[in-house]
Amino acid sequence: MHRLPEVGQLAVVRKRPFVVTEIVPSAPGLGSIGSEPNHLIKLSSVEDDGLGEELQIIWELEPGTSVYEKSNLPDPDSFDHPKRLQAFLDAVRWGAVSQADDKALQSPFRSGIEIDEYQLDPVVRALSMPRVNLLIADDVGLGKTVEAGLVIQEMILRHRVRSVLIACPSSLQMQWKEEMRDKFGLEFRIVDSESVSQLRRKRGIHVNPWNHFPRLITSVDYLKRERQLRSFRETLPSGDQPTFPRAYDLMIVDEAHNVAPSGRGKYATDSMRTLAIRSLVPHFEHKLFLSATPHNGYRESFAALLELLDNQRFARAVTPNRAQLDAVMVRRMKSELKLRWDGSRRFAERMVKHLEVPYTDEEREAHRALREYSELRLKQATSDGERMAAEFVLKLLKKRLFSSPAAFGLTLEKHIGTVGRSKASKATTRDIEDYSDDFADDEAYEAETSELVSAVSQGLSPTSAAEKALLRRLSEFAAKASQRPDCKAQALIDWLKATLRPGGKWNDERVIIFTEYRATQKWLFDLLAREEFAQDGRLEMIYGGMPNEHREPIKAAFQTHPKDSAVRILLATDAASEGVNLQNYCSKLIHFEIPWNPNRMEQRNGRVDRHGQKANEVHIHHFVGRGFDRASTTGKVGELEGDLEFLMRAALKVETIREDLGKVGPVIALQVEEAMLGKRSRLDTNRAEQDAEPVRRMLKFDRKLREQLERLASQLNDTKHELNLTPEHIENVVRVGLDLAGQPGLIPVEVDGIWPDPAGIRKTCPVFRLPALTNSWAQCADGLAHPHSKMLRPIVFDAALATGRDGVVLAHLNHRLVQMCLRLLRAEIWSLGSQSKHLSRVSACVVDDSALSHPVVIAHGRIVVLGGDNHRLHEEVITAGGALVEGRFNRLNVSETKAALAAITDIPAPASIEARFQDLWPKQRDALLSALEARRVERTKNLEKNLDELAEKEVNKIAAVMTELKRSIQLELTDKDNPQLLLDLGGDEPGRHQRERDLDALRRRFNEIPDEIARESEHIRSRFANPSARLFPVAVTWLIPRRAVHAVTGGKA
Template sequence: MGASSPTAGSVLIGLTQARLLELARGLGVTLPTSARKDAQIARLLEAAPLALPGLLGHLYRDELRAACKDHGLPADSRARAELARHLLTAAGLPPTIDVTPPPPTAVGPRDTPAPGDVVVLRRRTWLVDAVHPPIAPTDATRVALLCLDDDHQGRRTEVLWELELGARVLSERDHGLGDAGQLDPPRTFSAYYNALRWNMVTATDARLFQAPFRAGVHLMNHQLTPLKRALELPRANLFIADDVGLGKTIEAGLVMQELLLRNQIDTVLIVAPASVCPQWQREMSTRFGQAFELYNRAFVQRRRQDRGFGVNPWVTHARFVISYQTLRRPEYKEPLHQMLREGRRRTLLILDEAHTAAPASSSRYAVFSDTTRVVAELAPLFDHRLFLSATPHNGHSNSFSTLLALLDRQRFTRGVPPSARALETVMVRRLKADLRGHDVAHRFPEREVLALELTTPDAPELELARLLAEYTARVAPSRGRDRLAFINLQKRLLSSVPAFCRTLDKHAPGTAATGAPPPPEPSDDDDDDLDDELRDAAEATADAARAAALPAPDATAADLLTRLRRLALQRRELPCAKVEALVAWLRANLFTAPPGRAGRATSAAPTWNHRRVIIFTEYGDTKTYLVEQLAAALGLADDPDERDARIATFHGGMSDDQRAVVQRAWNGPPDEHPVRILIATDAAREGLNLQGYCADLFHFDVPWNPARMEQRNGRIDRALQPAPVVRCHYFVYRHRAEDVVLDALVKKVATIQRELGSLATVVQADLDRALARGIDATTLAALDGVAPEAVRVQVVTAELETQRDRARIERDLKDNARILEVSRRALDFSPALLRETLTVGLELAVDLDGAEPLAEADGAPGTFSLPALPATWQRTLDTVRPPREHDEDLWDWRRRPPLPVVFEPPAQLTEDVAHLHLSHPVTQRILSRLLAQGFSARDLTRVTALVADVAKPVALALARLSLFGPGAARLHDAIIDVAAWWDEARRGPALRPLDDADTQPLRAELDAHLHAAAKAPPQSIAKALAHGAAADFAALWPALEHEADAEADRARKMLATRARTEADAMRELLSAQEKSIQHELAGRAQLPIELTDPRERAAWLADTQAMTDRLAAISAERATEPERIAALYDVALTRVTPIGLVYLWPGKPGKPDREARS
């Protein structure tokens, strides 16, 4: 362009069209994307009065340099302000533009801080959040602070400023390294540098991950999709609707971890079924390094003992797991609401088995359950929400839309069908079938559903079934809730004779009375976590009350009932045909040699192999019966200790500790944990990991609810199942009519799971209804006739199946792999490099007295032993000890040695080793010492020298740029570097920084050779370098500040672009929601005539009112919500801190450990 005078138009012509469009959006101008560049520039200058000084403030440094070159002006300056002055002077304009905002740390010396200042006190660095002046002259100034140190970041505190010894406001004069008496060894500096790099985050690029490297998980590619989606949202409101066994817990944990790292959340609440609460607590601790408390009666009692009855237990910790049942209780729910309403911010709610909170299904219109009401009150109080469910849709559109509105009320409205576009943003939905054929397919086993046929025609169970069918035909009502007593008798008989006896004993006396009031309807929120004995007893009592309401049976019916009772009592303690077949299978598959004949104990000790099997039953009575029968048949009856060691049970009413003990033993190595048989009720059917060493499962009774069978099967058919095939067995009496029906049920369920995908939930509900009258001569035909109802199929297809786009899933998998690799390179992370870093950290943190920090275990490659550590490490070492036994004393437990540690994630579930990942408490404690260099710790001089492949000596100065948002949330981190050629004659102020082109290859040399095996130059050279290091760094610091300013400007513009994009998206979202509500309300002129149930009519009216209320709220939110989202990306503080100085000395560099750099 030559030396022409710069104008706004001549500068704009040097920008790309993509940059022009971005610049125009920032100025509120819409440009035609297909127009020529000169037409776009003309439109921009016409729509926005853009003079040259204003334009230059919007340009990046590289764009300013390019404009200077285009106009024949000097373009080699690092300072944006200087480049802008060249252009303004050439244009004949006053060079008064300020494109470099002063750093917030640049304050003059004064006594009292102001908001936004950075201060140093208590050997830490803090951001001043608020200052409260003294009320009286004798009072002190109260200052609210947020910690900026990496090892304590985001922690809040308040101090009385004048009473703090040594407190001072940090000024820009405080930058520097101080005098370096000696150089740090390269391996030590490398560990320090790694710790800093691994702790960096950025919100400018949502596609850079940290959490996968801070989790002890055997990561699967598909598990990154929810993380990617969450980071694209201003608030992480996400519905993870993956299939059973795909790892929803891990996916939610990754999202949680990333939000914690980015300081977007402080408080996390996990709500889950009671049976999986201990597992959630354990998974969050071992896999993500996060300590969660189980919120239950015992926890509340402990807190009150420690802190008094006046304290709200919810404010004493920041991470909780609570069960749905506990959350429904007012004494636990109301203090939680109080805490959240009093201003607790940066909160995350994780709702496991979220379908529990959906309005309950009925024939035409779903209605609120108690759990729906509780979650509807709680969810809006959280900033971020993650919902997890493999069965998110029950076929009712209003139920699904309500669940989605609980997740994100700005995208979804109760009663309004969700759009596919809105769902695509917040829902992740994959079935195992969708992932097969991709690189993750080999991680999931094939499932075989196997029937064990029982062909005995004269089994007593068959006679009992015949008598019961005849009795039911004579006495039971044809429909209505009084028929439920007879249905329960049938279900219990199909489970076991003892289960049948309990209800029959209650039923028989009940039939003698008449006119008894009917029992209450079962609650929508009843579940399987109640004590089995109590649940069975309550069910039997309810059945007796129903029987009492019936007319007295005639003589024939009474005789049938007597015969039923007599035969049942005779058989209740004897093995049935199912038990005999099960014992035969156990002998053939769990032993290397048969222990004896059926029903007899043997003196020969059984030789167990390493296989395990789970046996599911619906009833506690059947569970007890199975324990007794199997113990007798396998020779365990006379040795209670051996019986308890080999046969475990899992049932409702167990304490959290008991559940954890069972699950730990079940997933432990078979040569260390002798348990081989787990007999479980449906309390174990949801969410539990039971696949560690088990690939076989039996349904001793087939659940009439098909969804329960799928949930049971999911305990072993899930991720991290080491076996290629899992086998799910069930029993079929070929001569019992009821079994023919149940066999057809199992086969139909398998077919719909395979063929219908998400529609399976709709058909399963229909199958459940087909069995609602019990099993009789008409049931088989009813099952055969079950097909998805056309309307409900259309609903589920439109609202859920659209999220299973195979092409999109494939794109996501490829994208995930690419992002993970880019993130890995950005962090330069590998397990071996972490091991090197922790080795150095241990050497700095404690006196090892010559011991090796991490000695490799004998005969176990990749497994290491921690050294003996001081008593101050006890609480940290608790996280790597073997699990504590229920009755083990704390001090006895702490005398047990820590587990061996590994750095590669184990390929299967195990508790025999501890995986040290970046967020493990042991790792965090060791790295915190490195992260504190220059702040609270002084182990390093932060100056080193290493031999590298360079032509002459180089001084490379490093600094870290950090941009903080509201509440000290880190928005962006970057490492800044400036290099200069070095020689003895020209050092200190004489150093001349190199330009970017010359610095980049030198930075690459640093990255390539700064490792544990790096070579240091001779001692004489090292002493000379150390002597002038402080002056060298001071000479390069101004150039570092200019580089940091350019990077901060780039990051601020990217953050502003993201803020603008997300704010605009929220405006569009609210407009689309407004239109969808108006459209739905237009079709709700009157109550549908087919809704005859009062509860359904009330639910319909409530949904309509909710739409009206939401419509009124949108107007206000349109003015506030976009600004709230944009404010998340406001930069409150820009901070540049020294990292250190590295000298590169010419020579032959040391060779790195290939494994560490892989």
């Protein structure tokens, strides 16, 4: 029988050395030899050319395996330079992370970005949660993706997460992939139709895409498809019931409001997105939901979203408990984070500006004709169904007329060609209700819209002579106006010339022009091209459904410094806007039409008004009629200028109630629709704002934000100090790692603004070009290519030097280069001695006389504590040492050892001193190892006590949380479970059925809770049961005072 290795040990497999990273036993009775289980051993190569290669084997079935273990201190056959040993010890220390330690934060040092203190809150909270379920609901542009990345990174480091699934809008998949790679050094793979086809060509048609890689990104709309859901369920436990441990570790849902039940009637109802996510979340141990607008104004929708996040704290149809919501929700608004510690603005100030348009009589007449046609058409409606259908078409025509004559003309011609052609509509009321302008593909949206307009129009009453005349006039207008700039387009052209190309010469200003429709975008592109705005790559566009290979280079060019990229104007559709970062060198945005949906307008604004914006002001522009005055109402709703004024006032209202958009936004959208149909003349949100007050109070927490930010910054600084996480130490690790690997060293380079140092403070070059690395090390250049120019960028190790610069790359702890060096150094613990270059892991240095009275020898060891499920609970580096007094070893206490470590220098001891230490070693070895073992025993006792307390704390916490949930459900069932409530929803049939399903679910949940508390408690205790601690001695350091050196050498080195 093969002797089973342990996590962290070195095993020789297939005549090659690997480090054991994980051990997974088979389920009882499955795939076992006799009565003993088999073990899946996960291995990571430590060979020079195999670093980064991973292998999985069944240990009992793999021939020729052996375990290589060194449990003794290294012998001083040779000595490393103190800086080389320091690099090794740093590598070991930085790799030792404890699940039980909720203070140390390593993830910020493993990211290539500037992090604000407020962004640490989610990861700090995650460390204190047994099961991490967080709703990150920060304001648009505060960096929710970065906050999620920090949580992912920290959870992976602590061995609490391996598998991650990110579900997001399809337009954000590539952005998530790139940000995780470039900012956190994490590889994710996208699962979509194209990638699945490629995967099956490579690995066969039966491969399941959902378990082929541990970190995946997909779109919610792809995941909700029946075939994809079925494929995912094949990876879940039989019976589709969650097990311990869960099948998957972490699910992230970006723009999570999209998966909440949709609020259309009196009661929010489950969507396909809701049902898909609800079927999967029980199989994930941890969940992060991201949304700037988590509450859509429907209490039951918000409760259902919270239940998806954490069904042990929340239940659908139950008002969220305030304390439980406080525990899981992270929500800060820009208004709360205006100033940094020095009084400087943290975010740009948003300035809303209007561009006046001198509309012509011809354009006014077109709008008047459409209004008249709308009035006639609605008068002809003979039923509520026909009125609803007519209003759908008329609203769409009006929205598209406000956008452009090109967009209007397409829909108008479809309507004219089909109106009144059939006695019965081919579209149902549900088709109209289900129609959504929330889409990912512009071309598909245009096709769906055209098809629905045709189907709806066919069922309308035939047109009268007056109506036909109006339609003919509108058609002629659209055809003529589409061939030239209308007044609004001309105003845009004039603004572009004055702002971006004054005097005919381009400057470095940039602008994003948003439009709702692809047809308008194409029309605008052609108009601007005629004005020579498209020459030399100055004008680009992105839209929903655009192939990534075309879209991503355009985004990269727009995000690159204007001196290196020609693009100045970006035409973007709404389908391309959600979550996209475009703020690097652009602070101006134009809404070519004012969206009727306030959330959409805020999404657009958030592309430039977000974390990372360098300008002091962000300018948001809207078009208005000439003579618009913010302080007075002059236009008449129904006329062109009056309608535009109403829309502009809606836009201004959105600015004042941004924090309440979830509740007030739908009211504004409804009132805009009513105004555009002639049913309303005044915008009135007073009642909605009053109704939003309870929601505002629910989502607002008194966290004493300033004190919290100070505490988070202090926690980060403590970690940096404790782990020696300085640029100099990281650079040293890379230099030593490259040397051990036999690779060429870093090459200093000059970079403007960095080296030579403009301030004249730095004495050594801090920026380097990566040499041509060979074999698997060549992959260290991944991510160095500039997104736009594709030129390889130099690296820096100081985050301050990378801030605000896209011409250099920060080599953080999780950068591939640093990671490979760290892993190679850590592998030296298990060095076989046959490698051409390796460390002796022994060093001797000379220290100041004031630091020590006698020479000291210190042993460094690594403790690994495994829990009952064979997963690491704790890992740390410990030290123990003794003073050498008259040839004897006098053990130091903890504080004396700490003081000696602080005295270590980079000055190597002379060879004669090293020889003395070698002579003394046989007498000191056992005593030093005993001291290290004694220190292990001390730490283990404390750790076991802490782990026991942590287990009971988690058990008590889960019991209290679920008991409170049971009480809340009982109150809901007692107060609300009555036929009268269901009758109140009689006019909303889908809502009534949804409410019945919710109540049934509550009853089931109420009965499940006691058994679930028992299962959860058992699982927690088993995870912490019988912790076993192992000691791995890793290095020895001698320190000798300068006077002692002189006494031995006579003052000669």
